[in-house]
Amino acid sequence: MARRKAVFLDADYTFRNGKTYARLLVKGKKATRLLYPYDPYFYCDAPGKEAEIAGLAISKGGELVKVKRTEAVEKVLRGEKRQLIKIYCQKPADVVVLRQAIPFKCYEHGIQYSKRFMLDFDITPFAILEYEREGREVKKFIKIWEDEKLEAQVKLGRLAFDIETYNPLGAPRERKDPAVMISYADGGSDKGVFTYKPNSKPFVRMEQDEKGMLDGFCKKLAEIDPDIIYGYNSSNFDLPYLEARAQVQKTALAIGRDGTSFRKIKKGMVNGAKITGRMHIDLYPAARFFGFIGLIKAQEFTLEKIYEEMTGKKKKMVKRLDIWDMWDKGDLDELAEYSLGDSEVTYELGENILPLLLELSKLTCMPLFDTSLSTSGQLVESLLMQESVRRGEIIPSKPGEAEAIERQKNPIEGAFVKLPEPGIYDNIAVFDFRGLYPSIIISYNIDPSKLVKEGTEGEVSTSPTGAKFLKGEKGVIPASLERLLDLRAGLKKRLKTGDKESPEYRRLYARSHALKILANSFYGYLGYARSRWYNRSCAESVTAWGRMHIHDAAAKAEAKGFRVLYADTDSLFLLLGSRGKKEALAFLEEINKNLPEKMELELENFYTRGVFVSKKQEAEKGAKKKYAMLAEDGSIKIRGFELVRRDWSSVAKDTQFGVLQAILREGSKDKAVKIVKETVERLKGGKVPIEELTIYTQLTKRPEDYDIVSPELAAAKKAQARGMQVEKGSVIAYVITKSGKTISEKAEMAEHAKDYDPDYYINNQVMPAVMKILKELGYDEDELKNKGKQKSLGSFFE
DNA sequence: GCGAGCAGCGTACCT
DNA sequence: ACAGGTACGCTGCTCGCG
Numbered sequence: 001m002a003r004r005k006a007v008f009l010d011a012d013y014t015f016r017n018g019k020t021y022a023r024l025l026v027k028g029k030k031a032t033r034l035l036y037p038y039d040p041y042f043y044c045d046a047p048g049k050e051a052e053i054a055g056l057a058i059s060k061g062g063e064l065v066k067v068k069r070t071e072a073v074e075k076v077l078r079g080e081k082r083q084l085i086k087i088y089c090q091k092p093a094d095v096v097v098l099r100q101a102i103p104f105k106c107y108e109h110g111i112q113y114s115k116r117f118m119l120d121f122d123i124t125p126f127a128i129l130e131y132e133r134e135g136r137e138v139k140k141f142i143k144i145w146e147d148e149k150l151e152a153q154v155k156l157g158r159l160a161f162d163i164e165t166y167n168p169l170g171a172p173r174e175r176k177d178p179a180v181m182i183s184y185a186d187g188g189s190d191k192g193v194f195t196y197k198p199n200s201k202p203f204v205r206m207e208q209d210e211k212g213m214l215d216g217f218c219k220k221l222a223e224i225d226p227d228i229i230y231g232y233n234s235s236n237f238d239l240p241y242l243e244a245r246a247q248v249q250k251t252a253l254a255i256g257r258d259g260t261s262f263r264k265i266k267k268g269m270v271n272g273a274k275i276t277g278r279m280h281i282d283l284y285p286a287a288r289f290f291g292f293i294g295l296i297k298a299q300e301f302t303l304e305k306i307y308e309e310m311t312g313k314k315k316k317m318v319k320r321l322d323i324w325d326m327w328d329k330g331d332l333d334e335l336a337e338y339s340l341g342d343s344e345v346t347y348e349l350g351e352n353i354l355p356l357l358l359e360l361s362k363l364t365c366m367p368l369f370d371t372s373l374s375t376s377g378q379l380v381e382s383l384l385m386q387e388s389v390r391r392g393e394i395i396p397s398k399p400g401e402a403e404a405i406e407r408q409k410n411p412i413e414g415a416f417v418k419l420p421e422p423g424i425y426d427n428i429a430v431f432d433f434r435g436l437y438p439s440i441i442i443s444y445n446i447d448p449s450k451l452v453k454e455g456t457e458g459e460v461s462t463s464p465t466g467a468k469f470l471k472g473e474k475g476v477i478p479a480s481l482e483r484l485l486d487l488r489a490g491l492k493k494r495l496k497t498g499d500k501e502s503p504e505y506r507r508l509y510a511r512s513h514a515l516k517i518l519a520n521s522f523y524g525y526l527g528y529a530r531s532r533w534y535n536r537s538c539a540e541s542v543t544a545w546g547r548m549h550i551h552d553a554a555a556k557a558e559a560k561g562f563r564v565l566y567a568d569t570d571s572l573f574l575l576l577g578s579r580g581k582k583e584a585l586a587f588l589e590e591i592n593k594n595l596p597e598k599m600e601l602e603l604e605n606f607y608t609r610g611v612f613v614s615k616k617q618e619a620e621k622g623a624k625k626k627y628a629m630l631a632e633d634g635s636i637k638i639r640g641f642e643l644v645r646r647d648w649s650s651v652a653k654d655t656q657f658g659v660l661q662a663i664l665r666e667g668s669k670d671k672a673v674k675i676v677k678e679t680v681e682r683l684k685g686g687k688v689p690i691e692e693l694t695i696y697t698q699l700t701k702r703p704e705d706y707d708i709v710s711p712e713l714a715a716a717k718k719a720q721a722r723g724m725q726v727e728k729g730s731v732i733a734y735v736i737t738k739s740g741k742t743i744s745e746k747a748e749m750a751e752h753a754k755d756y757d758p759d760y761y762i763n764n765q766v767m768p769a770v771m772k773i774l775k776e777l778g779y780d781e782d783e784l785k786n787k788g789k790q791k792s793l794g795s796f797f798e
Numbered sequence: 799g800c801g802a803g804c805a806g807c808g809t810a811c812c813t
Numbered sequence: 814a815c816a817g818g819t820a821c822g823c824t825g826c827t828c829g830c831g
Contacts, residue, residue: 268814292815294812377815404814414817415813436813437816524815531815539816568818569813616821625812625819640820645810647822697809708807710823743823764822 001132001139004028007154008129009227009279010367011114015091022117024138026129027154027227031257031277034131036138038120039068039088040113042095043075043394046104050085058101065097066090076393077107079449079475084394107394111385118365119389125361125368146362158354159186159226160347161217163238164339168324170723174244178210180327181336182217182242185343186224187351193340194220199332203340211249214242218254225257226278228368230350232303232342233284235264235273267373274369281372283346286353288729293376293517299646299696300731307345310352315345355510356517363484363514376521377528383518384525384533387480396448396532407529412539415569416547418554420622422614424663424776425565427576428629429584430604433549435485436570437523440545442482443596446526447475448535463541464548477533481522485598488515546570553591553601560587566612568625571604581606605631609664613772623772630664642769646696646731651688652765655679659770669777676770683758683766693735693761694750702728711736711747719749736760 006026014023014035021035044053050070057066068088075084084107089095092113099109111119123129123144130142164181165172185191192203194213199206207213221229231238239253239262246253246261253261257277265272270285287306290296296309304315326335361371364382371379388395399407433439440446444461450470452460460468474482491512498505525531527539546569554564557574560583566573576584584603591601610629615621626640638644638660643653658675662668682688697712703726706713715734716726726732735753740746743764746757 270814375814380815411817417812417818432813521815524817527816528814543817571813623820639813640811642821647809700809706808708824710808712809768822 001134003130003132003142005128005130006032008123008125008127010125010369011117011123013092013113013117018090020091020113021137022114024129025277027156031225031227033136033277034133034138035136036117036141038117039090040092040095040116041086041088042099042109043073043084043086043107044102044104045077045082045084045107046102047083049104053085053087053102056098056101058097060097065094067098074392076391078394107397110398111395114367115382115385119386122386122390124365125371126358127362156228157186157224157226158228158230158347158350159184159221159224160230160343160350161185161221161234161238162232162339162342162346163242164323164335165241166324166327171725172241174241175248177324179213179241179245180210180323181339182213183336183339183343184217184220184224185340185347186226187347190224191340191344192220193336195332195336197327197330197332199336201333201336204332204336209249210245211251214246214249214251214253218252221255228350228354229255229275229278229280230346231280231282232346232349233282234280235271235282235285239273239275239280240264265373267370268375268378270373272369272373279368281350281354281357281368283349283353286357286372289375290353293521295517300733301729303342303345303349307349310349316341355507356514359507359511359514360517363511363518376517377525377531379518380521380525381532383480383484384476387476387483391476393449393476398532399530399534404529407534407536410536412527412536412543414543416550416567417569417624418564418567419624420566420573420612420627422612422622422776424667425575425610425612426608428565428607428610429574429576429581430571430607430629431553431574431588431601432571432604434600434602435519436546436549436599437542438481438485438519439596439599440542440549441522441526442474442478442485442598444541444545445469445471445474445478446538446541447477448533448538450475450478451535451537464544465537465540467537467541469541477522477526477538481519482598484515484519488512488519491515549595549599556591557587562587565610566624566627572601573610573627605637607631607637609667611660611663611773611776613776616768616772619775628660628664636661636664648769649693649695649761649765651679651683651692651761652769654692655766656769656773659773663773663777669774672770672774672777676766676774679766680762683761686755686758688756688761690735690750690753690756693753693756694733695735696731696733698731699726699728709744711744714744715747715749718747718752722752724749736764 006028008024008026010025012023014021019037020039022038024034026032026034046053050072054067054070057064068090071086073084073086074081087098089098095109099106124146127144127146129144131138132140132142161182161184163179165179166177181193181195183193192205194205194207194216196207196209196213205216207216243253243261255261256275260276262273262275265274273280287301291298298305298309307315323335326332357368357371360379361368364379365386366382385395446469452468452470459471461471462468491508495508495512523542526533526535528534550567550570553572554567557564563575563577564572565575574584588601588603607629610627612622612627615623628636628638628641630636641656642648643656655676659672662672662675699716703713703716703720712732712734716732720726733750734747735750736743736746736757737748737753738755738757
């Protein structure tokens with residue numbers, strides 16, 4: 001019997017000859033699919049009913065669905081051992097049918113077959129499988145392990161692609177408008193463009209017609225035979241478009257390893273396209289995910305902007321192209337260049353994003369394709385499911401819709417934020433608790449199965465809410481979290497030494513980053529309404545302990561004579577006053593002496609100067625979550641100000657930054673005022689370029705779903721009228737122009753804006769952004785009012 | 799009829 | 814479709830004033 005080794009990539013299933021097989025995509029020298037017979041199953045809690053359930057058969061759609069066999073098993077259910085009936089089914093779809101027919105409590109019925117298989121065999125993506133097989137069928141798994149060196153031997157081939165379409169109306173219509181170019185890049189020398197009109201570029205391959213182009217691309221793909229295919233918004237645009245064109249041209253979009261096209265997948269709210277035998281990574285949802293967790297901060301989620309943000313490089317900008325016009329004129333050199341450029345940029349972006357996705361995939365036991373479409377909640381869920389199965393604990397079920405809505409209606413009290421006193425301060429120390437919520441969860445063993453009722457025996461920790469948690473053996477949540485943090489601590493040591501440019505270092509760095517992302521998502525998952533592990537009492541205890549610890553640290557700081565300027569969740573801003581750094585560090589040490597082992601208050605940094613401003617309404621109060629600090633090394637840390645928000649124009653943001661710098665670095669009120677005056681003059685002169693005036697705002701609903709009018713929506717609707725596609729999630733780039741009465745009427749897409757309204761930019765953008773800071777320098781409300789009734793704040797500078 | 803004041807909606811940010 | 818806490822702009826309404 002042949003014994004082989006291969007890297008595991010993905011799993012699904014097939015049903016043949018009355019048997020369900022797990023179908024594994026593996027890669028040794030080349031990619032293969034293996035079959036392994038494995039019956040789907042679920043559990044039922046029905047003592048004494050095993051015989052009855054074993055004989056269950058129900059008719060569904062003219063077919064008889066039968067229980068295949070049953071087995072009595074012992075599992076841990078909510079922290080207690082219990083006898084359950086394991087019900088095996090013929091095929092995965094039977095699980096749902098039989099579960100609904102059984103009038104007892106059932107468990108683990110809502111788990112995908114492929115996931116079930118991976119969990120039960122503890123096979124993680126990119127692990128090495130050694131197996132014996134006969135034909136395609138695996139008889140035995142000899143060994144399953146993760147080994148960095150073996151893994152590195154298997155090179156995953158990657159390719160990026162991009163298409164151009166004929167678009168006389170702005171947005172192309174897939175049944176009517178042809179695709180005119182398909183470009184690809186494999187990261188090396190193989191790259192090019194398929195099209196079907198004459199072109200002088202050497203990398204262009206001219207086919208006879210659109211069908212020839214489609215076929216040519218598919219043939220090229222088969223030749224390169226990549227394991228990973230990168231696209232940008234390819235699940236929603238490129239792939240469905242190509243498929244529609246293939247249909248119109250009566251050909252097959254043979255991009256899968258079995259010659260098929262792709263399957264549309266819905267994972268939560270996002271769409272995916274699964275290409276058989278390969279891992280299709282749409283970088284757009286991946287970029288959105290990175291934006292959501294705060295890894296990148298992009299103004300717009302276009303390929304260009306994300307590329308620039310992720311790689312730090314500038315993408316060669318081509319002026320906006322009218323693809324249809326160039327196609328009609330036969331003027332294709334520039335278009336081909338542009339198309340190839342997009343594939344190359346997509347490839348490079350993919351290479352930037354892939355390492356983190358790979359590590360997340362391995363850590364959460366989720367195939368790469370699924371990982372690329374996952375929310376952080378799904379990643380944490382997968383991780384906890386893995387830990388549960390390893391321990392023999394029953395995986396909690398997802399809540400029903402009604403339950404989820406009920407949970408959502410009752411939010412959990414969150415963190416404490418101290419009201420700062422507005423002003424400019426010198427010599428500040430900032431401390432924060434390292435991983436506050438994760439460390440609380442581990443320290444106090446916060447887990448639904450460890451929650452004890454009044455009067456229960458055993459040593460417990462009592463949270464400020466009164467909830468009690470059993471000490472001793474760690475629950476699934478704290479144990480998983482501790483594993484992540486321990487892994488990360490080990491990696492951090494290795495990362496201290498080593499060549500930062502080496503592939504090994506980058507891999508470990510990505511792994512460390514993945515661990516951090518996962519650890520930071522645990523608390524959110526505990527309080528997430530649709531979570532399998534949701535527990536109100538647990539989530540409340542996490543935040544209550546958090547508030548307790550930050551209050552306690554603040555009180556101790558004050559007792560030591562420090563003034564606490566500000567605090568938010570896990571951070572503490574202390575005014576050093578007459579005390580020096582030494583005393584601050586001594587205070588830190590004393591706090592840490594009395595904290596649980598996993599918790600630690602750390603020095604974030606010392607700052608020579610910091611600014612807190614007042615709220616716009618209620619000017620006597622300081623604004624929370626808004627401050628600017630000058631560190632000793634000269635760097636400036638800015639939080640919350642307009643200048644860090646994408647929904648403010650850069651003319652306002654740049655001016656605000658100038659003012660903050662003048663104050664922090666030089667303490668110069670005159671310089672600050674001068675900067676503002678200059679901007680106002682520039683705006684009045686009408687010479688400010690559109691880019692500096694553009695405001696970016698995301699639409700979180702479909703345009704037609706809004707009940708109110710807003711500038712971004714008004715601009716979006718004008719764009720729609722021109723044939724542009726605007727959907728849920730689109731970022732609208734708009735400018736306030738001169739034409740119209742209300743601000744919304746004046747709003748126009750940046751690319752169509754011919755002029756701008758200086759009054760708006762002076763009075764609604766620049767002045768509000770800078771006045772709150774200048775006020776801290778003595779330009780107060782009264783001083784302004786003493787100048788008489790004014791038409792605008794702007795005239796103050798005249 | 800008009801501006802001030804306010805509620806509600808919506809977005810983006812902080813930790 | 815991961816949590817809650819927060820600031821603040823724009824719109825559209827009510828209200829008081831003249």
